[in-house]
Amino acid sequence: QVALVESGGGLVQAGDSLRVSCAASGRAFSSYFMAWFRQAPGKEREFVAFISWSGTSTVYADSVKGRFTVSRDNAKNMVYLQMNSLKPEDTAVYYCAAKRGIGTEDRRGYDYWGQGTQVTVSS
Numbered sequence: 001q002v003a004l005v006e007s008g009g010g011l012v013q014a015g016d017s018l019r020v021s022c023a024a025s026g027r028a029f030s031s032y033f034m035a036w037f038r039q040a041p042g043k044e045r046e047f048v049a050f051i052s053w054s055g056t057s058t059v060y061a062d063s064v065k066g067r068f069t070v071s072r073d074n075a076k077n078m079v080y081l082q083m084n085s086l087k088p089e090d091t092a093v094y095y096c097a098a099k100r101g102i103g104t105e106d107r108r109g110y111d112y113w114g115q116g117t118q119v120t121v122s123s
Contacts, residue, residue: 009117022096
């Protein structure tokens with residue numbers, strides 16, 4: 001089992017950068033695929049990115065490809081989402097999620113979730 005806590009959200013302007021973090025507690029962190037999802041008001045939670053156990057494989061949603069970078073530090077039990085060239089449409093609550101086995105873009109495949117961190121991008 002793993003507990004996840006996100007941090008680093010905030011209010012930024014369009015074009016700015018922001019890094020959100022996810023701290024994991026529990027055993028065998030390196031055995032989990034880790035992902036970021038986001039949920040804007042009135043919308044469903046959507047996939048942003050996931051990263052493999054070792055960090056060598058990543059997948060991104062088309063809407064963030066080339067602007068966002070997911071990374072992890074297994075020694076520190078941390079996952080990060082570096083967000084560059086932010087747009088107002090990136091405004092959402094960002095959630096960290098974990099799953100055993102192979103990563104997926106389907107939120108139903110994830111076993112553990114954090115409480116989320118708000119990212120607001122003003123125009």
